[in-house]
Amino acid sequence: MENTEAENLLRGYAFLASAALVVMAILYWFGVITFGPLELFSLITAPLTQSGDASVSHGGPLSGLFEGLRVFVGGMLWIALAVPVRAILEERVAILQAGSRAAYKEQLREAERLANAPQSLGKLVAVTHSKGGFLGRDESLIETSEGFYRVVGLVGGVKKGEPVSRVRDTLQIGSEDAQRQFNIIG
Incomplete structure (x- = not known):
């Protein structure tokens, strides 16, 4: 089965999007960029969670550990974004190869039927x-x-x-x- 130009283009986009998100995670871990999914979530939820108490201290013996954990989780969220982006683009390629969404769904049903056959x-x-x-x-x-x-x-x-x-x-x-x-x- 030969790939069309559109399929190859979508596959390239899927690879580039995944690679870009992994690079963003690495840049986030090394502090080159300081904004990511974790900060976006904090920004969105800030009005709901602000207590107005300015006396809360962010220091302490474990603050470095917590900051390191926060940076690690923030980088992993960048990588986690790569999974649905790549899945969506790969599904589009499969639909193009099948010819239509209905044909793609039929192929999935047939594959499921074969997998469940003794x-x-x-x-x-x-x-x-x-x-x-x-x-x-x-x-x-x-x-x-x-x-x-x-x-x-x-x-x-x-x-x-x-x-x-x-x-x-x-x-x-x-x-x-x-x-x-x-x-x-x-």
């Missing part, structure tokens, strides 16, 4: 239990005719030769009417 992993060959795996949890190793899968918990009540399928991160053993489900590890 994938056959063959027949059950063997089950090996491992008590006290990572952080003390029980695990089982499921061997099928097509591979090995680690699952959480001790697998019991399954018979050799039963069909095994996978839906996302869940391993399903057995036929539709008597199916057992286990969460796959990594």
Whole structure:
């Protein structure tokens, strides 16, 4: 599939917008710029939170730590702005590639349907239990005719030769009417 000029332009804008916001965060952290999302939020909420008490002291033994934390959070907010900006522009590229918003939505529904469709992993060959795996949890190793899968918990009540399928991160053993489900590890 070849990208059109508009798609390439939008992808470039998405990259530049993300890069610019990351650069803004770095400049904010080093004190080159002193205004960011945190200050904007403070400016907007200042009329609501001002107590009118001028005797409040901003000094103290932890004031440097709090100022450093404030600068760190302010920079992270610059980076956090990059996520929705990039997502919006990438969605626009996907809509252009699909041809219309309706076609894009249909592609999303089809992808979701395929992701939720069971994938056959063959027949059950063997089950090996491992008590006290990572952080003390029980695990089982499921061997099928097509591979090995680690699952959480001790697998019991399954018979050799039963069909095994996978839906996302869940391993399903057995036929539709008597199916057992286990969460796959990594």
